[in-house]
Amino acid sequence: MSTEQNREQGRTRPLGVAMIGYAFMGKAHSNAWRNVASFFDVPAFEQKVLVGRDAAQVAEAAGKYGWAESATDWRSVIERDDIDIVDICAPGWMHAEIAIAALEAGKHVLVEKPLANTIAEAEAMTAAAASARAQGVQSMIGFNYRRVPALALARHLIAEGRLGTVRHIRAAYLQDWLSDAESPMSWRLRKETAGSGALGDIASHAIDQIQYLTGQTITEASGLLKTFVAQRPGLDGLEDVTVDDTAWATFWLTGDMGASVEASRVATGKKNDLQIEVYGTGGALTFNLENLNELGFLDATAPVREQGFRRILVNEPDHPYLEAWWPQGHIIGWEHTFTHQIRDFLLAIDSGEAPSPSFEEGLQVQRVLSAVEESANNKSTLTMVKKNVFSLEGA
């Protein structure tokens, strides 16, 4: 039954929500479900059931995070009549199977990024999403940073032409949690289980933002990947790390734009530093996720004497999402990017308008990541620097 039909017929009960996975992302999504209705006007829903593999642990998590029940078999859960929404926080290699099954069962689906670990899976998911959408069943991928108020404001300003014609974007996502070479091996560091390293995990956010903020599409990519810590201690001695810990990429976009991204998990001292700079003919914007309540804005049409990057504290009722929160200057935390995401997802379900970012948009990001990897594997991307005839030593 399509949402529109649902609305016409009058939904007689709250939407039932099931969530699969209760690790880091499960905790963050639960927090959003638990709080969204205290701040925003959203259709009624219930946190019905949390699904995980370990019965005891998932039961405890359900209690802690506000879910009425817990379960271990996601297949039976998505078949339940009282479940309308499936929120998938399981690891990436499980996304395709669960999402396709849920969509086919007529459930609205929210899936964490990355969409899938392979292009083939992502394509299958996208096809399933398109079919479901035709039936009024919605789907969305969790690029939650689109719901940072400052970045939503940035997109508005760009769309309104406040930057003139955008020329280039500089982005970086820098963390340091793998800086220590003694930090142990894990599934995130194996290509088979993780797909890629810093590239897929965090550069993907930057890539989505580049396209989201400008409304343009990346068409060509040049990239390099590096694994600075090539081996890490496993259970039986050192094991090979088979994904990158640092990634560099340069892009051409439609609209005659250029962009660059650098992502690292070994950038000592940087904790969660997603930084974005957008340069246009009429202005510029800057952003850093470690100060996510702020947006830098330079209006190049002001008299030169008065120009300068201003720090907008994006905490006013006039700012996206902020009317729901606290008085001006009382900053909100990282977690509410998810609260806003759930709000928008629920409103889309209610209105019957397809939410964004769609699986198609998630697939596009996967294709960009794939092109970066292909370029990085291509020997011709790099040019040797010729040696000086005169050595510095001999000088």
Add this chain to the structure above:
Amino acid sequence: MSTEQNREQGRTRPLGVAMIGYAFMGKAHSNAWRNVASFFDVPAFEQKVLVGRDAAQVAEAAGKYGWAESATDWRSVIERDDIDIVDICAPGWMHAEIAIAALEAGKHVLVEKPLANTIAEAEAMTAAAASARAQGVQSMIGFNYRRVPALALARHLIAEGRLGTVRHIRAAYLQDWLSDAESPMSWRLRKETAGSGALGDIASHAIDQIQYLTGQTITEASGLLKTFVAQRPGLDGLEDVTVDDTAWATFWLTGDMGASVEASRVATGKKNDLQIEVYGTGGALTFNLENLNELGFLDATAPVREQGFRRILVNEPDHPYLEAWWPQGHIIGWEHTFTHQIRDFLLAIDSGEAPSPSFEEGLQVQRVLSAVEESANNKSTLTMVKKNVFSLEGA
């Protein structure tokens, strides 16, 4: 006569200095010559003669900038017995001819960067410098940012191991003086006269710093170049801009390091924003030329609870070059990178130890720039992003 001979025999008169060129760089170098002896103990010298093409203008400039005489024929000046040092601030295409002639005439030579507009010229200059050096005649290229106290301190900290093993460097040089598409055509925007655009003019500083700070050498390069404003108003209508206004490059260095540089003259709102970040296993450094009296430093060996990037105000007597200046916290300006450069050049002449950066080091930077251009011209550097089967419009 070599400096060593000179010292042994006792120099009986102050060093005579001639400077060629009196535009932006000439003004900056003159300022350094005029002030260096008021702050530093340097060998005695005299600002003898300023050389330029327009007799009246160069005479006026000489008076204003503290030169005893002016002249229009650089060839006769470098032959004068009372001239010991030739400081070349003429445009890049004149560097090779003047520098080689001066070195052959036994004059110590300081030449502005870039070393030359072509690799062939740079090689010839480097050969001449090597020959002259064997005779005690010194030469140096003006990568003046090596004399920013904060960057000199950065190099010390890295050399002392305070960053552990350096892994990657992020650098950018962002300006916006060509952001306006109506800004007119000039010789700096033609490949024949300027060699390249943002790449050679400003990325070169970042490239020199990457090698200077780490003590490593760039061996491979990947790059892309872009000219956002492809035509500009000339005297007779629109003319083609034949150099880049934005450049992106990624590098591998000896020592298993990676580095990236982005340079732009159209980064709206950025004025002289040379930013450098260095990440090592034991710490990190950050720098921005718009706040050149500051160095960011994170010591990753401190307890996690207390870690954070600190802003070192590099204005203490303990800091490089600073004992000569003002009390702590009284910041110095950009111009004194040149004052320090002249000081170090004079001390090298006095001691007979070859100064750095040498012409060889300048040539190495030219080779890196050349590799970036070659990569940028190579079609294989870029990989196409495959289009989604499902168009966003159709969704």
Add this chain to the structure above:
Amino acid sequence: MSTEQNREQGRTRPLGVAMIGYAFMGKAHSNAWRNVASFFDVPAFEQKVLVGRDAAQVAEAAGKYGWAESATDWRSVIERDDIDIVDICAPGWMHAEIAIAALEAGKHVLVEKPLANTIAEAEAMTAAAASARAQGVQSMIGFNYRRVPALALARHLIAEGRLGTVRHIRAAYLQDWLSDAESPMSWRLRKETAGSGALGDIASHAIDQIQYLTGQTITEASGLLKTFVAQRPGLDGLEDVTVDDTAWATFWLTGDMGASVEASRVATGKKNDLQIEVYGTGGALTFNLENLNELGFLDATAPVREQGFRRILVNEPDHPYLEAWWPQGHIIGWEHTFTHQIRDFLLAIDSGEAPSPSFEEGLQVQRVLSAVEESANNKSTLTMVKKNVFSLEGA
């Protein structure tokens, strides 16, 4: 029954919580109650009942904010056997009556700051709290900024001697929501209802911090008060504003310390700018509430060459309260100062150890505010500047 008795006998049911008031502070406290158990190990409790004057509105708020029931008569609620805790978010003039009644009824009490509008009321409350405490009934005043992780860390660092001997503290609390002279009259701007203006509302936070961070007590005060916008539009035309909109104060503390506070509601462009600087013989700290996840720290025992204020991103598991939250660099919002406050209050009830800040501490802040007002009303505080004999005009 004391908590200790309660624990010994085994509490057989969750603690029942009632909250009185559902405006700004009620929303913030509710959010804390709703979420605290999802992040922290706290004794079991239930959000039983929300109390307000308007039956329909309080019922709606109760549903939105997670309370099981609503009520309009606080007196009957505090008598209920299933209520163990009373959280008072009603306006200041109601604090004394409710708090004393609740304490006498054996309920643990959390009361928002200021403790009361008059010293007499505050003294009566403090006496009631002391009596109740002797019976194991706890009480606490909501100086929530003590639970900012960065400020809790600051207190630890000072207590550990990392600043050496603290000499002076600079604090300011700057807002601008009354900068607009057309902003209307309200109860907050009348002395009868609000007690004071910026002084009691926001300077009180700064005063509490000065004493909390240093562990010292303010003994003498000098102050000035000013009302820049003396009249504001009321329902029947302009009305007199009878409280300050800007306050300045200087203090002497025990321990031979000095401190200053400036508070303003008309500091254009400042939104929620509580800034604190602490200077000691061995180091210094800086803080700003608009970036509440950060603490500035300078270690003056480091070599001069490396000294500088560092920005500690107080988001590590090693930092106070942070283990419960998100991975490093994922910042938390202002609201969780209340979440932490509820956690600490619940743990104190559970352990039977009196929580801090106590009503005595709240009373001490009231006495300091009173001394500031007294000084401000004293003509002798100000000295006239003699006029120049030579007028500037006549010069």
Add this chain to the structure above:
Amino acid sequence: MSTEQNREQGRTRPLGVAMIGYAFMGKAHSNAWRNVASFFDVPAFEQKVLVGRDAAQVAEAAGKYGWAESATDWRSVIERDDIDIVDICAPGWMHAEIAIAALEAGKHVLVEKPLANTIAEAEAMTAAAASARAQGVQSMIGFNYRRVPALALARHLIAEGRLGTVRHIRAAYLQDWLSDAESPMSWRLRKETAGSGALGDIASHAIDQIQYLTGQTITEASGLLKTFVAQRPGLDGLEDVTVDDTAWATFWLTGDMGASVEASRVATGKKNDLQIEVYGTGGALTFNLENLNELGFLDATAPVREQGFRRILVNEPDHPYLEAWWPQGHIIGWEHTFTHQIRDFLLAIDSGEAPSPSFEEGLQVQRVLSAVEESANNKSTLTMVKKNVFSLEGA
């Protein structure tokens, strides 16, 4: 002979300059004299003679700083016919005698701040300046921070009404060079020789700025002074420090404004941190001397969504004094506040218009300092905080 007469009659030779004193301020002033004509169009002048007490040392300083001669007897120098300008960098207690003698001898006088150590001396100097001015002989006091381009821009913006009606100013001048209690005793720490401590030395700059930026006059003052390090090692053991090392003051100004100043020489970690904030009904400004090329500006008339403090890099040709210097973004140093001061002083001499700040303005600052001291000595300025009946220990 008045300047006007001089101009009418045609000055036939460059202005002859004598400078008295060659310590810190003498070095800074010399630098300004040596460079001003290389950047600005100023009337011709010559650095004639440097005067000091020690013949050998002053001769060496003269050579280093660009003075043609040196001398030890200031009285004979100010009588010389070839001297037109006397620049007084001697200690404060010598100002009155030298300045009055020089003015009476018909020499234009620039005197370092403070004007004098006593009000009586300052009044005598002001009288002498008024008499001399009537004869076309100019005088000026060296509040050099009026010549910081960013502060000159700030004054323009305020005068143009860009801040609407200014309400309050917050200023502080924080240094830490006396933070170390082992730092030795000196004449600067004795009341007889220094007049006062942080108050006269650095708070005076902040006080001058408050009046300069707003164009208003301080009429009333409340202040407190403190000497945290009361004894310091002298030649024969510990000696009493008889001046303040920290000062707090609050002011009322004409124009219904308030202002506060805090000055400290023991603010650990702060080097030369003169910070100024100006709040008006229509905007606000912020400044910090440690980043003197920047001005913070908030335009409160912009849409709320876009408001924020902008960082203006005051380095554009459109900015005060900047046309003379380097291209945009190439920052200038602290020393050029003096270069600009000399420029303005020379232009005033040339035009015959009295320069500002005049001795009258210097006297006004002295009177404010005096009022602060008087208030600080007045017991009634401070109010005791009553003790809590309930001790915290007993709780």
